[in-house]
Amino acid sequence: MGTRICAGFPSPADDFLDGELDLTRILVKNKPATFLWRVAGTSMRDVGIFDGDVVVVDRSVNPKTASWSWP
Template structure:
């Protein structure tokens, strides 16, 4: 992967490896009480096939900061961003705002656009004509370390 640091996010261009896959145990893993799974099926799983719908328009970016923690986006999480998706109200988007990249929830109402953080410690941003603003892509998945 090629990394580029821009504003508060680090962007990665995905390197698609055709033969890259991991084993998938298709048994359903219980998050409650354990259940015996004697005859589960083993398959191969490609994360590229699961997470990337449009290879040419998909990028990764690492989150920097705490403004989206209530949406489950924590510092250092890896975002999967699809630039081919149409922006819409309530989508989480990576935006270019006044020279910096940011990730926020889109709020569109009465021909106005707002960038809403998911942390009450951060202000909602009203986009005006004075802003240099571009919706760069829509977040489709988040990859976390546990």
């Protein structure tokens, strides 16, 4: 015991499911230089990065000042 199954009526939306979402393909340009970090603190909250968020860091990219602001 301990395994659970969904026993309801199948969703009609299941017929329209897309394929698998590969975040590595979307977010990672340089695999050996890319890391995921969990944010600790609130110093970046003004640009929409909050305590506990996970960020993608690519060490091969030179940092620059963002030209946009968080709403």
